[in-house]
Amino acid sequence: MLEKAIPCSLAKKLLRHLEAFDVTPIVDNGEFIYTNDPQGFNISYESEGNHLPLKIVENIADAIDFNPVKILIASPHEKLVPASQNIIEPFKQDLSFIFSAPFYLEATMKGIDKAKSLALICKKLNILPQEVMAFGDAQNDKSMLEFAGLGVAMANATDELKAIADEITLSNNEDGIAHTLAKYFKEIAL
Helix, strand or coil, X not given: CCCCCCCHHHHHHHHHHHCCCCCEEEXXXXXXXXXXXXXXXXXXXXXXXXXXXXXXXXXXXXXXXXCCCCEEEXXXXXXXXXXXXXXXXXXXXXXXXXXXXXXXXXXXXXCCCHHHHHXXXXXXXXXXXXXXXXXXCCHHHHHHHHHCCXXXXXXXXXXXXXXXXXXXXXXXXXXXXXXXHHHHCCCXXX
C-alpha cells in the first residue's frame, strides 16, 4: 500500500493555524475522528460515513500523536472559499490542497494524487493506463480520470470533472458505477 502521511509536527502546525478560521478540521487515525466540537460542520456525517467514532479532545493539535494521511478542512462553501488562500499560503511548499467537495478543502503531502497511486498499482499489476476505467465526482479525482483509458464522471460530479471525462454516468445515488460496469462487462447484470 502506498501511503505518504503528513508528519505529525506539520499536521500540528496546520491544525493550530486552522484555529484562526471558522472551519472544522477533520482528522482521523483510522480508528477515531478527532474533534473538539462534536457539532462541528460535517463531523457527524464523516463519522457515520467512515464508520469511525468521534474522539472528543480539548485541542486537536495537542491530542494527535500520529501522522495523518490527510486533513479535511470543512466549512460551508461561502465561508471556505474566501478563507482558502489564507489557509493555504503558509503551507503551500509542503502540502497540496484541493477542494474535494464544495465544502471540503483537503490537505495532503505535496505530490500525492490519485493518478500517481493508480500508476503504481498499474505497474505492479502490469496493466496499461488505457486498460483502466476510473470513476470520480470531485476535483481530487481529475488526475485519475485523465490517467485512465476511460475516465467516467458521475452525474453529480463537478462541471470541471465532467468537462475532462470521456463519459458521464448516472449519479452516485443512482448506482452510476454499476450501470457503467454493466454496460462494458456483459457478465455484470443489474
